[in-house]
Amino acid sequence: MKKNLARIVLTGVFILFAFYFIYPTYRDYQLNKELSVKSGQDSIDYITTYGDKLKKAREDRIKLGLDLKGGMYVVLDVDVIKFLEDIAKKKDDILSGILGELKEQTKTTDLPVIDLLVSKLNAKGLTLKSYYGGDRDDLKTIEKKLNDEIDNAIDIAVRVVRTRVDQYGVAEPQLQKIGNKRIIVELPGVNNPDEVRKLLQGTALLQFQLMKDPAFSYKVMQSINKVLAGDTSQISMTDSSKSINTKDTTKITKKDTTSIKSTDKKDKSKTDDKKDLAKNKKDTTKTGKTKDSLKNKDTASLKDTSSVQDSLANMSDEEKRKKFPFFMLVKLYEGGGADGYVEENDRPKVEFILKRPDIKAIIPSDMGYFWSQKTIDIEGKKYYILYGLKKDAELTGKVIEDAKSTIDPQSNSPVVSMSMSSEGAREWARITGANINKRCAIVLDGIVYSAPVIKSKITGGNSQIEGMANIQEAKLLEIVLKAGALPAPLKIIEERSIGPSLGEDSINKGLTSSLGALILVALFMVWYYKFGGSIADTALIINVLFVVGVMAAFKATLTLPGIAGLILTLGMAVDTNVLIFERIREELDSGKPLKTCIEIGYKKAFSAIIDSHITSVITGIILYQFGSGPIQGFALTLLIGVVVNLFTAIVITHFIFDILLEKGKKLSFG
């Protein structure tokens, strides 16, 4: 009994674990079912209340592969050859000939491109120096530099793809860098190949967009608020809004001193800028005393703001929520103009609000709301910034020739300098000249990376952006500015899109028929092996439970080949029981007592079970190692299934028989 107790406890623990890991899948299914019957306001309500739970359940559930769910699968290849062509210091027919050959060659080999290039150049009596080196660099340095640049270009490509995919707003997008220059993107549920292609393959769109006049932007927000307040009864807001004290305000103020100015030495305005900046700083700290303020530097145009602020102070939280539902989510702080600060958790709610047709109607057609790329910390909470920008770009990133992040020796703070083409510089001079002291956002693919204040007219095309918190931030901005023209183009080399109807159809048919087959097999087992068969069926159910549980625990994705693996596993599970039962029957024929027969049956079947399972494990491991996507899915379920099956067949069914025998039950094996 002691031996059995340990086995029972072990089995119990495993079953509990399996349920624990499978639960989120069930929960996700249940929550989504409830959500799908709700509409409009009710669904906001629902998301507000259950948002976190929904998110958690979705993260932890068993993922379905695209073949079951529908969606898009895209493999992108970073075009390194094109990049090499672009960065060559000298371009001639020899180089383009070599690169052309390289292009063909890389279709079949995975050797490092640079090694191939070097050997091709050497064959022609040339070196990297001829095309990529400075005069004093030695070959090793050039090669290293070139490799670094390629790596950098690929990193940027990956980053840009990630941003675009995130921004596309698909649930659970998967992004994976494989090999050294390939990116796999999986977008479940997406069925718009055109849009996705443009999104993934197009060069990143870098734009300079002017910020809307804060006073105007504020008025729009007020209107949104009014619409929302009209039906506040239906919107319940979580109590996340605490007033933020002066200390934080200063932090925000500091952040907002990002400014842009000319680096042209001849430009006299530089000194003025400094003064201006200093003045600005003083300005903001002065007004920084007011708490929870909706004030702006530009007080004159924001009279009604202060009245809102006054009334706010006298209101209870409940009243505030009723009267200012929008401002409870989107907080305005001083120095920030009409920048809205939205807590990380509130972002989906605000996005939801901004997408509502009645809200969209209020926002002027030339204006759009854009999110900041990252969050900033205030009082331990993370806030996104919501910017009201002019929809039309003043200038696109095409004009940027170079960008570099450095530490400004004078102020000892990080700065990014960028230079523009002569054509861009002319435009830039006009724009900056007309918008001094206004803010211009640097927007990459619809995400605001920085929104500096224009300090002066910039004529030479050389600008400097300052006010970044640290060098990392500056480096990111540098990458963003350069990525305006994605350094190495991306090519789609594989694309699969599966319509959701096909996916749903296949999963339904596959699942129902598998279930039907399983029930048939289970019935057969009971008919053929009588009581033993029912134990085998119990083992089969536990088997499925464990396999699915382990898959959920590993966060594995269930695909069609995966289901095939599961079927093979279940076949093996049935086989294991058949093997044991046949042995037991053989022993029973020789007239031994039941208990002995069961013991011998298990013992004799053991070597066959072990050998067949280990062969499967070997196959599984090799297939997983060498196979690609679908083969791996098959191998993984097979591996999990085989291990689980060994446990259920050898441990679980055996102790069930033991216990029943001890209790003196009569067992029959048909």
Add this chain to the structure above:
Amino acid sequence: MRILHNTNLDFLGKRKIFYIVSLSVIILGMIVLYLKPIPLGIDFLGGTELQVKFTNQIDVGEIRNEMDKNDFPGMEIKTMGTSKDILLRTPLQGEGQTVSDKIISVLKTSFTNNNFSVERIDKVGPKIGSELRTKALFAVIFSLLGILIYLAFRFQFIYALGAVIALFHDVLITVSAVALFDLMIPNLKLELNQTMLAAFLTLIGFSVNDTVIIFDRIRENIKLFKNENILTVMNKSVNATLSRTIITSGTVFLTILVLFLFGGEVLRGFSFTFGVGIITGTYSSVFVASSIVVDWKNRVHDKFVKGKPKLSTAK
């Protein structure tokens, strides 16, 4: 209730007949394969493939005419189950995604009164296709090698060799069967794609499992019946495991049959291939794997124990 209880059939004595059967099926299959190869799926070939669903029935010939007129001559077009579901395939990949877009626009302009929805678009570049081919090949070769080594270690080398030859046999027979059925039943529309690859992997797994279980019984019986000749011992073992073999193969076959009939288009290729694989896998465990072991043992015996009666003692 017992199936095939206490049988005593002389399976291995008739092995010569089954060698001939196996060989002729394989040869026939190879001839069919040579005449009409199983089409490679887009996974291995590269190209663009679209599956569309029309609201009304549509004539494949009509679509083909339109495609021929519009820059897609000789495109592969076929129905998928019903004459509303159409599969279009071209080896063209095109830069970017222009190929599938063009095909869709041709369909749109040509069949204005018959709406359709695009169910699936696959585009596979030539590099991916060739990579997949080599990867799949390596995966299969290495897993066979792994099986060979493990079984050689657990049994004897000749058993391992017999098992692996049986696996080759199963794959060849299944490929032949797929080619043959594809020729006879045009509606089956089988092609060598990733799903079928999964089926081949599954059948390898299943077949080796079956073989190992018979070998295990042989290993056990050789120790039990030291004075019997190898043929008798092996026949005994095959007979002893016969009911298990029939029940296991039967239940798995049943599962696959249900999947084949009701599992839908996507699972059809898989279930058909695996279904054939179950039959040949079960057959080969006895008539190929075990037969090879018997013949080898006899040869070794003849060579080293001359003068003694043939087929005397085991091992």
